[in-house]
Amino acid sequence: xxxxxxxxxxxxxxxxxxxxxxxxxxxxxxxxxxxxxxxxxxxxxxxxxxxxxxxxxxxxxxxxxxxxxxxxxxxxxxxxxxxx
Amino acid sequence: xxxxxxxxxxxxxxxxxxxxxxxxxxxxxxxxxxxxxxxxxxxxxxxxxxxxxxxxxxxxxxxxxxxxxxxxxxxxxxxxxxxx
Numbered sequence: 001x002x003x004x005x006x007x008x009x010x011x012x013x014x015x016x017x018x019x020x021x022x023x024x025x026x027x028x029x030x031x032x033x034x035x036x037x038x039x040x041x042x043x044x045x046x047x048x049x050x051x052x053x054x055x056x057x058x059x060x061x062x063x064x065x066x067x068x069x070x071x072x073x074x075x076x077x078x079x080x081x082x083x084x
Numbered sequence: 085x086x087x088x089x090x091x092x093x094x095x096x097x098x099x100x101x102x103x104x105x106x107x108x109x110x111x112x113x114x115x116x117x118x119x120x121x122x123x124x125x126x127x128x129x130x131x132x133x134x135x136x137x138x139x140x141x142x143x144x145x146x147x148x149x150x151x152x153x154x155x156x157x158x159x160x161x162x163x164x165x166x167x168x
Contacts, residue, residue: 001119007126008126009126009128019127022127026149029145029148031141031145033134033141034130034131034145035085036128036129036130037127037128037129037130038127038128039126040127040128041123041124041125041126042091042092042123042124042125043103043106043121043122043123043124044120045118045120045121046118046120046121047117047119057115057117061115065106065113
């Protein structure tokens with residue numbers, strides 16, 4: 001079993017209204033040192049071994065379902081082999 | 085300027101209906117090797133230097149606003165010093 005950590009972020013050029021709202025809240029709470037906030041998704045996916053390479057499987061899942069590649073980028077790390 | 089990466093995840097004991105829905109979708113797309121999916125938030129926060137230690141500021145922001153510590157855990161990494 002492999003644990004894969006996937007980070008999905010909005011592309012640089014895409015506005016992030018959720019991040020802007022959080023930044024405003026932090027400023028209202030007197031955290032004026034905060035310059036910018038960008039919000040994305042973080043997924044932990046546990047994958048059993050199959051006959052296909054894990055990189056191929058993860059990349060395909062991200063492109064088809066987990067990220068909208070028009071406006072989002074994704075990165076991932078294959079974290080650990082969990083012994084059964 | 086420091087870039088801080090913050091990961092907010094649901095605690096182990098808390099049900100994750102969004103993760104369960106994504107797992108079902110992946111199974112419906114024939115990714116039967118997927119055993120589990122947990123979904124969290126990923127934030128990139130840019131912070132200017134202040135007179136308080138960055139760890140103290142980040143921890144406080146997470147506890148007060150970014151994570152609901154009753155049901156969520158958070159981790160963070162102070163990533164890099166961005167030269168101005």
